[in-house]
Each structure stands twice: as C-alpha cells, then as structure tokens.
C-alpha cells in the first residue's frame with residue numbers, strides 16, 4: 001500500500017482486539033518516531049512503551065476517550081493492549097516541542113497501521129497520575145499517549161456537509177468521522 005493510501009485509510013481506533021503486540025513492532029514504531037523531523041534537530045523526545053498487561057491495565061483509568069460520545073469509553077475486552085507515551089525532555093528543549101511530538105506520533109501511527117495495528121492518540125491524560133505511575137523524571141513531560149492494538153471496529157470517514165466536526169455513532173454502532181472537504185481548506189497561490 002502506498003503511503004498516501006495508508007494515510008487515507010488511517011482512522012482513530014478506540015476498540016481493540018485483545019491480541020498482544022510483538023515487542024519488535026513496538027520498537028519499530030519508536031524507531032520510526034526517533035528519526036522523524038525535529039526542529040533545530042534538538043530531538044527532545046523520549047518514549048515509554050507500556051505493553052505488560054498489568055501495567056497496561058493500570059494506565060487505562062488515567063486516559064479519556066471520545067469526548068464527542070457522551071459516557072462512551074472502551075469496555076473491558078476492547079481496551080488497548082499497549083501504549084507508547086511521548087515525553088519531551090525539557091533539558092533538551094525548554095519550551096515548545098509540540099510539533100515534534102505531532103510528527104513523531106504520526107510516524108508511530110502509520111508504522112503500526114502498516115502492520116494492521118490500530119491506534120488512538122490521547123492528549124486527554126491525567127499527567128500527574130501517569131508521571132508517578134510511569135516513573136517519569138522531573139526533567140521530562142508527558143506530552144501524548146498513543147493507545148495501540150489490532151482494530152475491533154471499522155470507523156468510516158465522510159465529507160463534512162454541515163458545520164459539525166463531531167464524530168458520531170450510527171444506529172449500527174459504526175463510527176463516522178466527518179472531514180472538511182478539500183475545496184474548503186485548500187487555497188492556491190493566495191487565500
């Protein structure tokens with residue numbers, strides 16, 4: 001599959017099969033993040049992979065899911081089987097670094113997807129609790145988590161027709177994700 005096809009096919013996955021992921025795949029994801037573009041090539045990012053089932057279970061309560069779906073979260077039996085946390089080392093980058101995080105996150109996501117593994121970036125985190133749980137040192141900051149696992153859902157992307165950016169579940173429980181049409185966001189030569 002071409003990179004473009006992979007990008008178009010990728011959807012955020014929030015329900016996962018309870019099949020463990022190979023350490024090699026998780027390492028490959030972090031390696032893809034490691035070589036991502038980095039502002040001033042500072043490379044301030046570090047990663048914590050959580051794949052031990054007990055540790056994975058401890059992380060879940062500190063994550064928040066699908067803000068547009070009231071009272072919805074992955075149920076036992078469909079929760080992630082691994083997480084990759086992206087940390088910013090503040091000794092290497094005293095401020096900023098968010099763009100590096102975004103690029104690294106997409107590299108992780110696409111590397112996983114190439115192997116059929118789905119993911120959800122999670123910015124809504126209890127960082128205080130997770131800092132303690134994961135032993136994150138003072139000079140590092142948890143920026144983003146990526147929840148991972150083989151997909152147990154097949155969300156569909158659709159062209160946004162009205163004003164709402166909210167993803168929603170249809171009657172069959174299928175997740176629909178509206179995207180603004182190309183002609184509303186692309187400007188050639190001037191705005």
Ligand SMILES: Cc1cc2nc3c(=O)[nH]c(=O)nc-3n(C[C@H](O)[C@H](O)[C@H](O)COP(=O)(O)O)c2cc1C
Nearest residue numbers: 010011012064065066067120121122123124167177
């Ligand atoms: C920086 C960032 C933070 C996100 N945080 C969360 C989150 O805390 N919980 C969640 O369920 N989804 C989260 N998402 C996933 C978005 O909701 C999702 O990307 C968006 O709805 C579009 O769906 P798509 O990824 O399938 O295109 C986050 C995405 C990004 C890029």
